[in-house]
Amino acid sequence: MKLTRRLTRRLTRRLTHRIVRPTAACALALVSALPALATSNPPAGMIAINYNRCDSEYTDWGTHLWKDGGIPLPGVTWQSPMKPSGKTDFGVYWHVKADEFGPKTNVNYIIHKGDTKEQGGKDMAFDGAASKEVWVNSGDRKIHTSLADAKAARAAAPCK
Helix, strand or coil: CHHHHHHHHHHHHHHHHHHHHHHHHHHHHHHHHCCCCCCCCCCCCEEEEEEECCCCCCCCCEEEEECCCCCECCCCCCCCCECCCEECCCCEEEEEEHHHHCCCCEEEEEEEECCEECHHHCCEEEECCCCCEEEEECCCCCCECCHHHHHHHHHHCCCC
16 A cells, blocks of 8 residues: 555656646746737727726726717717727727728827826827827826837836
8 A cells, every 4th residue: 555655656746747847837938938918909990099007997997089079989978988998918908990080080088987087187189190009007198109108107107
């Protein structure tokens, strides 16, 4: 009986060292080699707004979007803002068809949760023809046109 237990333990240790450890190391190496997903990569004809919160709590946050002249995009109301399209390492994002904003592609938006508004509570806008993707940090009034700029701004004003 003792001999069987010893043999079982030895065999288990050998298999663990030969199979489990290299497999775990390979998985860790593979995950480490993958780039961090911090952009939503909007498809052709789409515009993306990326949003980062220090607390990573995005429940009930949405974006109110409208065309020039104050006309909301179809299906978007203040009480029912557009819900995020997805999530990346940066935060959440919204993808919107560029042609929804008309020929000038002026993207007008407010990121909000009920009556709590981001970016100083101001109506925000950017040229969707010039910038297909923008980044917004919670508590920052600026619209960043690159991920590097958004990260630099966050580093200058870190989360508390």
